[in-house]
Amino acid sequence: MKEVQTVCARDCYDTCALLVTLDESGQVLKIRGDQRNPMTQGFTCPRGAKDHERLFQNRVEAPALRQGDHFVRTDWGTALSMVSEKLAEVLQKHGREAALYLDYAGNTGLLTGAFPTRLWNALGATQTDHAICSASGHAAIGLHYGDSYGMAPPELLSRDLIVFWGFNAAVSSPHIWSLARKARRARGTRIVVIDPRESRTARDADLWIQPWPGSDVALGFGLVNYLTQKGYVDLGFLKDWTLGFEHLEEEAAKYGPDCVEHITGVAWNHVERLGEAYGNLKPSATLIGIGLQKCDQGADQVRAVSLIPALLGQHRGFFYSSASAFSIDEELISGRALAEKVPEVVSQVAVANLVGRGDFKFIYVSCMNPALTLPNQHALRKGLSKGDVFLVVHDTHWTKTAEYADVVLPAPTYLEKEDLVIPWSHDHVQLSPEVVPPVTDSRSESWVMRELAKRLRLAEDWLFEDPWASVELALEDALEKGSVGSLRSGGVLKLRSKPKDNYATPSGKIEFYSSKAAGLGLTPLPTQVPLSIPKGEFILLTSATPRYTSTQFQEVYGAIPAVVIINAQDAEQLSIQNGDVVALSNDLGEVKVKATVSGTVREGIVWSPRQSEGLMGQPQNCLMSGQPQEIGGGPRFNSARVTITKP
Numbered sequence: 186m187k188e189v190q191t192v193c194a195r196d197c198y199d200t201c202a203l204l205v206t207l208d209e210s211g212q213v214l215k216i217r218g219d220q221r222n223p224m225t226q227g228f229t230c231p232r233g234a235k236d237h238e239r240l241f242q243n244r245v246e247a248p249a250l251r252q253g254d255h256f257v258r259t260d261w262g263t264a265l266s267m268v269s270e271k272l273a274e275v276l277q278k279h280g281r282e283a284a285l286y287l288d289y290a291g292n293t294g295l296l297t298g299a300f301p302t303r304l305w306n307a308l309g310a311t312q313t314d315h316a317i318c319s320a321s322g323h324a325a326i327g328l329h330y331g332d333s334y335g336m337a338p339p340e341l342l343s344r345d346l347i348v349f350w351g352f353n354a355a356v357s358s359p360h361i362w363s364l365a366r367k368a369r370r371a372r373g374t375r376i377v378v379i380d381p382r383e384s385r386t387a388r389d390a391d392l393w394i395q396p397w398p399g400s401d402v403a404l405g406f407g408l409v410n411y412l413t414q415k416g417y418v419d420l421g422f423l424k425d426w427t428l429g430f431e432h433l434e435e436e437a438a439k440y441g442p443d444c445v446e447h448i449t450g451v452a453w454n455h456v457e458r459l460g461e462a463y464g465n466l467k468p469s470a471t472l473i474g475i476g477l478q479k480c481d482q483g484a485d486q487v488r489a490v491s492l493i494p495a496l497l498g499q500h501r502g503f504f505y506s507s508a509s510a511f512s513i514d515e516e517l518i519s520g521r522a523l524a525e526k527v528p529e530v531v532s533q534v535a536v537a538n539l540v541g542r543g544d545f546k547f548i549y550v551s552c553m554n555p556a557l558t559l560p561n562q563h564a565l566r567k568g569l570s571k572g573d574v575f576l577v578v579h580d581t582h583w584t585k586t587a588e589y590a591d592v593v594l595p596a597p598t599y600l601e602k603e604d605l606v607i608p609w610s611h612d613h614v615q616l617s618p619e620v621v622p623p624v625t626d627s628r629s630e631s632w633v634m635r636e637l638a639k640r641l642r643l644a645e646d647w648l649f650e651d652p653w654a655s656v657e658l659a660l661e662d663a664l665e666k667g668s669v670g671s672l673r674s675g676g677v678l679k680l681r682s683k684p685k686d687n688y689a690t691p692s693g694k695i696e697f698y699s700s701k702a703a704g705l706g707l708t709p710l711p712t713q714v715p716l717s718i719p720k721g722e723f724i725l726l727t728s729a730t731p732r733y734t735s736t737q738f739q740e741v742y743g744a745i746p747a748v749v750i751i752n753a754q755d756a757e758q759l760s761i762q763n764g765d766v767v768a769l770s771n772d773l774g775e776v777k778v779k780a781t782v783s784g785t786v787r788e789g790i791v792w793s794p795r796q797s798e799g800l801m802g803q804p805q806n807c808l809m810s811g812q813p814q815e816i817g818g819g820p821r822f823n824s825a826r827v828t829i830t831k832p
């Protein structure tokens with residue numbers, strides 16, 4: 186038996202350091218979290234613990250070609266020739282804009298995600314802005330702070346108040362959640378959760394505040410108003426480090442008890458309790474969830490919430506995602522900085538529309554399952570089904586998107602290839618070695634990229650560079666001590682974080698009243714837009730669940746449940762009983778699911794596990810708008826309106 190260190194490459198807050206136990210024959214026996222990593226704390230989530238089982242389930246075994254309504258197995262040479270010939274034909278006939286590279290964060294390793302983009306940059310093919318997840322929140326914080334990085338989660342252990350705002354950490358970041366609970370046990374830290382529904386995190390909070398979805402700007406302003414009136418604001422800090430407080434104060438003064446109660450549905454005494462907690466329990470941590478920013482006013486909500494710690498005299502006293510704290514030259518790894526051609530970059534949130542109207546004749550998907558995860562599914566699937574659209578999918582497992590493909594290429598999982606994963610919360614890095622040799626006839630993304638480049642006779646030498654050489658260069662300023670060489674020989678190193686009191690705003694200060702926003706024609710202060718839910722309609726919230734990472738792990742845990750959670754009063758009104766089949770519909774689509782009657786949502790709101798399929802196989806995301814947010818271009822999943830009927 187032996188134990189090998191590696192890193193979970195999933196799109197996850199936690200980026201766990203893992204210990205994989207192998208038997209004498211090299212089979213994986215178990216995977217556990219590494220105790221030595223201060224974030225991982227010796228445990229994994231239910232997905233990490235099952236990755237070795239998933240090595241052998243539902244895998245793409247070999248390259249596969251579509252023949253009518255099924256796939257036939259082929260060899261790599263045939264598959265790659267077919268892909269490169271088709272790509273060359275599309276480039277020649279329709280131009281480089283007609284080839285789309287559609288990728289996201291199924292594996293966040295630099296060699297799997299960033300480096301293979303070199304091919305598409307060399308070709309100048311169309312790419313997306315990667316805005317499907319967190320982009321609006323990043324842009325929002327950037328307006329006031331310059332960059333969006335905040336505190337590192339291990340700092341939670343020294344905080345007296347931890348506020349999870351639109352963040353279901355007990356499910357979506359079990360290790361941040363564990364740190365918060367440790368702080369509570371060790372020093373009596375208070376945990377507050379702000380979420381329209383009773384999430385797992387809310388259930389275990391000391392105080393749960395339940396605003397209407399999309400009303401957090403008003404809640405934030407109410408809080409600012411309270412903190413200002415009670416003298417909890419740190420005037421010295423405001424003077425030295427910030428600009429524009431007087432504008433914020435003036436705006437927030439409009440948000441008194443009646444106004445806040447009316448917009449948010451939160452009783453004023455809850456705002457007072459939150460204000461007292463912020464005023465008295467110092468230092469605090471405000472953890473901003475990705476869930477907070479996936480709605481019509483998502484970016485403005487994040488703007489408002491991110492300003493609260495600054496009032497209390499804290500440098501970046503929030504956490505959102507720390508990716509921008511580290512100095513890694515991703516543009517070098519991805520080849521964007523090297524390529525002559527400038528690719529067209531289209532909105533990922535809106536791309537379904539473009540695919541639907543036939544803008545692309547060649548689509549290459551990697552590390553993503555767009556046929557379930559993107560909004561506006563009917564348009565997307567219509568486009569993917571067109572006879573003149575050639576679709577290639579490179580994935581570890583069979584997916585819904587692969588069902589639409591002309592060619593499916595098998596990829597190694599993170600256990601089967603060498604890589605380097607940069608976390609987006611903590612700052613520990615280590616190599617992901619090839620823990621086991623590939624169990625299918627898979628090839629890595631970097632290998633496929635090189636092979637396609639050869640077949641397309643591309644001359645750029647940076648396409649054929651050793652990926653590690655580019656990583657070494659891109660990480661030149663990234664590590665506190667040591668080198669990529671020491672990482673490759675098994676060292677665990679720390680990333681150097683940018684200082685917390687450095688603000689890349691035009692004034693160099695925290696700008697409550699954002700000059701950048703003004704320059705872009707946006708409101709300099711966050712703005713609460715009026716909310717209205719037409720009678721008979723419901724807001725459908727969708728968010729992460731414990732056993733799946735987006736659409737992954739259904740081979741282990743079964744299909745993502747096709748359910749909707751509805752409040753008892755609403756159910757009674759609509760004569761819906763627990764377990765009834767109901768149709769959720771709007772002008773974009775219809776999905777049939779089973780109703781679960783529960784007090785975890787209030788009247789007017791329903792909740793479903795995200796990225797699921799309905800009972801008849803309809804994708805949940807056929808109900809979602811593909812209209813990007815104005816700030817950051819992010820999605821609006823949590824603003825979906827549906828009617829509910831019994832078929």
Ligand SMILES: Nc1nc2c(c(=O)[nH]1)N[C@H]1C(S)=C(S)[C@@H](COP(=O)(O)OP(=O)(O)OC[C@H]3O[C@@H](n4cnc5c(=O)[nH]c(N)nc54)[C@H](O)[C@@H]3O)O[C@H]1N2
Nearest residue numbers: 289291292318552553554558579580596727735736795822
């Ligand atoms: N309704 C609704 N929809 C949502 C959201 C929501 O809140 N509500 N949230 C959105 C968010 S936040 C996100 S991040 C997106 C996620 O959207 P996706 O990124 O499409 O999500 P996944 O289903 O995880 O797809 C990742 C794919 O990468 C594959 N993969 C894993 N490892 C590798 C590898 O090493 N190589 C290759 N080539 N492939 C690999 C997996 O098998 C999987 O098919 O969904 C969005 N969709």
Ligand SMILES: Nc1nc2c(c(=O)[nH]1)N[C@H]1C(S)=C(S)[C@@H](COP(=O)(O)OP(=O)(O)OC[C@H]3O[C@@H](n4cnc5c(=O)[nH]c(N)nc54)[C@H](O)[C@@H]3O)O[C@H]1N2
Nearest residue numbers: 351352353357398399474475476728729730731733734735
């Ligand atoms: N188990 C598991 N963990 C994951 C993932 C997974 O698929 N499964 N995916 C990873 C990825 S890609 C992401 S993006 C993150 C997502 O994880 P989180 O950042 O936690 O975001 P969500 O799960 O989208 O939503 C969190 C909460 O926001 C609430 N919410 C929705 N709208 C509003 C609002 O207007 N105001 C307030 N205050 N709250 C609101 C929802 O009710 C929900 O409980 O998790 C990562 N971790």
Ligand code: SF4
Nearest residue numbers: 193197200201230233
């Ligand atoms: S999915 Fe997240 S919590 Fe689970 S093992 Fe991977 S990094 Fe850790």
Ligand SMILES: [Mo]
Nearest residue numbers: 196318319475
């Ligand atoms: Mo995400």
